[in-house]
Amino acid sequence: MLALRLARGSHPLVLLRRLGVSAAAAGTGFLLLSTVGHAAGHPTSADESLVRLLWCAAPLAATAQYAVSTARTDPAARLQRGMTAAGLGPLRLTLLATASTALTCLLGVLLALLGFLRLRGDLGGPAGDAPFGIDSDLLGAGHPVPLVGALMLLALVPLTAAVATAFSLRPRNEAGSPDDETLPRTAPPSGLPWGIALAAAGLAIEAYTSPGTAGSGGLLPLPGRLIGSPPGVLAGWALSAFGLVLAGPGLVHLCGRLLCAGRPGGLRLLSGRVLQEESHRLGRPLGVLCAVASAAYAAVKVYEASPTRPFGPLTAIGAAVVLACVTASAFTAALESRAARAHTTAALRRLGASASVLHRAAALRTLSLLLVLAPLTWTVAEMATLPLVH
Known part of the structure; x- marks a missing residue:
């Protein structure tokens, strides 16, 4: 809830960056879902479906990197005066940034799931050629898709972004080591x-x-x-x-x-x-x-x-x-x-x-x-x- 309240009160530029993260997560999620649809529609082409899935590693890594860079520049993730007294130390701020990143990516993958199901015709509409020339055959239209497997695959996007954010923003100066963010490094x-x-x-x-x-x-x-x-x-x-x-x-x-x-x-x-x-x-x-x-x-x-x-x-x-x-x-x-x-x-x-x-x-x-x-x-x-x- 705190992450949602901070998101509502953020600067418009910060909200725009988070919207960009959601859009990137939606694109990556759609690519992951297309591999599931292709596997469902072409059960004899397991090797091709696997290679399609492996190619999704590039947009997944790029989305995680953008999510980390957005979290690093979020003012809500910086330690301000008085935050420690309120119980928001470096560790809790890291957890807060991680939760915000996960929620932002979760919004994107849910939109990707809705778009994927709509283009396949699973939500009641007719299946056909999608925008940008995407053939419905690429999405496995007319073939049942394992929903649990698709959701587990979609969970990779917010999970990867959240883990990368937590690793990047983890406190580094707890044992008296110098803070890399405050000392100049030449x-x-x-x-x-x-x-x-x-x-x-x-x-x-x-x-x-x-x-x-x-x-x-x-x-x-x-x-x-x-x-x-x-x-x-x-x-x-x-x-x-x-x-x-x-x-x-x-x-x-x-x-x-x-x-x-x-x-x-x-x-x-x-x-x-x-x-x-x-x-x-x-x-x-x-x-x-x-x-x-x-x-x-x-x-x-x-x-x-x-x-x-x-x-x-x-x-x-x-x-x-x-x-x-x-x-x-x-x-x-x-x-x-x-x-x-x-x-x-x-x-x-x-x-x-x-x-x-x-x-x-x-x-x-x-x-x-x-x-x-x-x-x-x-x-x-x-x-x-x-x-x-x-």
């Missing part, structure tokens, strides 16, 4: 060389196990065209993506180091120090965004070379959920970083720094990140597609 992250090594290893595995030609039938198929995926290609893509995510904080810190190189002026020094301090907070969401952008670019290039494997409507839904979630998570992390620098920004304004200087510093940080991350993302994507389209 030490370089240690994941950059490991991330580069993993990305290179993934590209090597993909090149070694790729079919070699675009027309050989072994290209990476997405939902709707799922059979025949070379395991090495999937493993190589996953390893390269994980390498980009692991290298994200180090790349952001590197951008800050480059801005501070030589004899920087006040603007460059301010921008570089901020990037170095916020690399731990911004790095992972930006690394995930780079990994998803690289995979999306590579997938488009591969499917352009193989017109016999078109994108399906469920593929479009899954891609939209993943891209929207990782982009929103990156923007949310930027807003979290801005909120964490509020005291520093106020101090700079008191010292005479104008608003235009702060805006130019923010633009310089954004430009430096684009100049470093965009070419790297494009390079990884191009190298990933070379073994598949040539």
Whole structure:
């Protein structure tokens, strides 16, 4: 009840983020339900249904990441003065944020369930072609769906998001350890060389196990065209993506180091120090965004070379959920970083720094990140597609 009351009194921007989490949960839940419908309508294609279910891991992980980033920026999850005396310590605030995330995702999956049943014709209406070109055959229309199994599968969405939120927001300074959210962290992250090594290893595995030609039938198929995926290609893509995510904080810190190189002026020094301090907070969401952008670019290039494997409507839904979630998570992390620098920004304004200087510093940080991350993302994507389209 407390989570519901806090949600009612939240800022409109916070409510908009929670609505976005509900929409992402609805999209992921619909994809999970479509796998159940496909299994019910095609009992002899168990392998294809299993692969469809495995592909749902990507939107599920993206939804959980967006839910965590939304919970981290929720003012209701921050420890305020007087909350401890009222019985809301760090642990209870974490539980409150976890409950809010679970309720938000639960709303989304319930909407997905209603839409799924309506499109199948189970709620009294006629079954037919759904919006976005989704054929009713993909949903198993006319075949009974095990409701208990579908509900258990849907429970994965709020459960995964809640567990991820609880793990991310767990109290970390109970034994006298320093609080990562209050102390500045300018030490370089240690994941950059490991991330580069993993990305290179993934590209090597993909090149070694790729079919070699675009027309050989072994290209990476997405939902709707799922059979025949070379395991090495999937493993190589996953390893390269994980390498980009692991290298994200180090790349952001590197951008800050480059801005501070030589004899920087006040603007460059301010921008570089901020990037170095916020690399731990911004790095992972930006690394995930780079990994998803690289995979999306590579997938488009591969499917352009193989017109016999078109994108399906469920593929479009899954891609939209993943891209929207990782982009929103990156923007949310930027807003979290801005909120964490509020005291520093106020101090700079008191010292005479104008608003235009702060805006130019923010633009310089954004430009430096684009100049470093965009070419790297494009390079990884191009190298990933070379073994598949040539």
